[in-house]
Amino acid sequence: MKPLEPLTAKNRQYLAFRRAVLTSQARQIVGESSTSGVVEFLRLPLQRLPQPEAVKVLLERCLKRSSNRVYFVNAHTVVMSRKEHALEETLNRGDLLLPDGSGVLWSSRLLGKPIKFNLNGTDLIPALCKAGAPKGLSVYLLGAKPGVADDVAHNLTQTNPSLTIAGIQHGYFEEQDLETVLDDIRQAKPHVVLVAMGVPLQEFWIDQHAKHLPGITLIGVGGLFDFLAHRVVRAPYLVRRLGLEWCWRLMMEPSRLGYRYTVGIVAFMYIVLQDSLLAFKRKQNIATQQ
Numbered sequence: 001m002k003p004l005e006p007l008t009a010k011n012r013q014y015l016a017f018r019r020a021v022l023t024s025q026a027r028q029i030v031g032e033s034s035t036s037g038v039v040e041f042l043r044l045p046l047q048r049l050p051q052p053e054a055v056k057v058l059l060e061r062c063l064k065r066s067s068n069r070v071y072f073v074n075a076h077t078v079v080m081s082r083k084e085h086a087l088e089e090t091l092n093r094g095d096l097l098l099p100d101g102s103g104v105l106w107s108s109r110l111l112g113k114p115i116k117f118n119l120n121g122t123d124l125i126p127a128l129c130k131a132g133a134p135k136g137l138s139v140y141l142l143g144a145k146p147g148v149a150d151d152v153a154h155n156l157t158q159t160n161p162s163l164t165i166a167g168i169q170h171g172y173f174e175e176q177d178l179e180t181v182l183d184d185i186r187q188a189k190p191h192v193v194l195v196a197m198g199v200p201l202q203e204f205w206i207d208q209h210a211k212h213l214p215g216i217t218l219i220g221v222g223g224l225f226d227f228l229a230h231r232v233v234r235a236p237y238l239v240r241r242l243g244l245e246w247c248w249r250l251m252m253e254p255s256r257l258g259y260r261y262t263v264g265i266v267a268f269m270y271i272v273l274q275d276s277l278l279a280f281k282r283k284q285n286i287a288t289q290q
Contacts, residue, residue, distance in 0.1 A: 039113045042078050042275055044091055046099045046108075048115050054098065055127050058217070062128075062191040063135060065215040068095040069206050072121050072220065075103035075268040076260055077199050082271055087200040090207045098124070102243030103265070107272045111279065121221045122234065125194065129160050132191070138164035140188055142181075143171035143196030144225040151229035166190035171197050182212055192217040196225040 038045045049057065061068050071077075071094045081088040091097060098119040099105065108115040129139065139156070141149040153165040166188035169181055185193060193216055195202045202220035210218055226232040234240075235248035250261045 039108065039115050041073075041099070041104065041108055041111070041113060041115065042271060043088060044073055044078070044081070044097055046073060046097050046104070046115055047119070048099075048117060049119065050117050051119060051124060051127060054117075054119050054124060055131050058096070058124075058128055059132050059135070059137070062132065062137060062217045065191070066217070067210060067214055068217040069210050070094065070096045070098065070217060070219040071203055071206075072098050072100040072119070072222065073104065074099075074101040074120075075107075076264055078104075078271060079264055079267045080200050082267075084200060087203060090200070090203050093207060094203075101246070103246070103268060106243070107268070110272060111276055121219075121224045122227050125219070125221060125224060126156075126159070126228070128192075129156055129163050133160035133163035136162075136164065137192070138166040138188075138190045140167045140169075140185055140190035140193040141165065141196075141225070142169050142185070142193055143202070143221075144229075146170040146172060148225045148229045148231060149196075151231070152225050155228055155230065164190075182209060185213055185216070190216060192219060194219055194221045194224070196221050196223065198222055 037048055039048050040046075047054065058070070071091055073091065077087075077091070077100075081091060098121075099108070099115045099117065100120045101118065105115055105118055129137065141152055143149065144152075147170070149168045149170055153168055157163055157165060167184055167190065169184065173181055193213070195206055195218055197205055197220070199220070199222060202222070206218040206220055210216075223232070227234055232252060235245040239245060239248050246261055250257050
């Protein structure tokens, strides 16, 4: 595997500035005395929040009608962001980056910056809907194959009868229908749009069109709709607790996820080790200069 291409000096300056801004914002949200905050993880500023606090922060932003770009970051996202620097820059322009998966948690410990909390969308989004339903939260479902979002809407409202589904649109619309889709979202006026298009398409879509959807929180949720529509069976609780949900998913969908959970994991470990060695070398250089 060839060495990863470094970011340009200009991009590094921007990303450093953006991380500083996000850290400041996090302190304002959770308070200086809180153990929560932002952790710089493999060049991405991830939130370190327990799930109840994350739900509270998200819900407050949604109900206040502030514009937000929210992304989940897992091992696959990190690998893709190193292959496509445009994705890394898009993620760093986001308003909240949430850690997703056991790979992120163990590697953050290895890097000496433990994140502690796994805020995967499969748990967080239902919790957000449950907390927001009594407060009038409205959700627009965008993405996945035709019919899947309809099942998601049915299941969410079965669990949370007071939840408002503001609209539904599958992710296979044509480019010429984009303005119609954006108009439909604007007219529906949801608090939040769940964008299920997969990485990196959903991140690019959110980053490009957030400015056209003011006052709406856009969340990239990947394959979440398949789980909420009961098209894919989630791993048993014990398997999830052991951090082995990825093994379960690989067994359930080997043809789709085989490359991601074999070659992708090796690529992720390479990135983690590379960054760990770079951090170690920086510390050595600082020590020798003192």
